[in-house]
Amino acid sequence: MVQLYSIYVFCRKEEQYEAWTKDWSKVKGMFTEITPISDSVQQWARQCDEDSTVISAVSSLNQIEPSFMYTQLFKEIIIEIDFDEKKEITDLAEYARKKYAGNDRHLKIIDEFALDYKSNLDEKNKPIW
Incomplete structure (x- = not known):
């Protein structure tokens, strides 16, 4: 890595x-x-x-x-990135359901996550890039 x-x-x-x-x-x-x-x-x-920070000048991007x-x-x-939180959570839950198909314990956790997830990103705490 x-x-x-x-x-x-x-x-x-x-x-x-x-x-x-x-x-x-x-x-x-x-x-x-x-x-x-x-x-x-x-x-x-x-x-x-x-x-x-580049210290020396370079003559080309190479x-x-x-x-x-x-x-x-x-x-x-x-x-x-155009981030639509609700869509992303739905997509993540769908992906996880496919990965854990047949595993009832994990599927229950995934369903709980998809239903209960609420971001604690409010206007005051949104990250600024």
């Missing part, structure tokens, strides 16, 4: 997943609320900006560090 720099886990019950996250050095944190994960990702983005270009592309993609 050379291209993956950081993993941020967003879950309901942190204690269920805490053990396996210790095996992965790229897991930067587990979060049960959107505000702390948003703050952490914003801090990471600022750090990437600072770390990828000489720019690939990680800098990927960071810039990633930021542009995130900014351009």
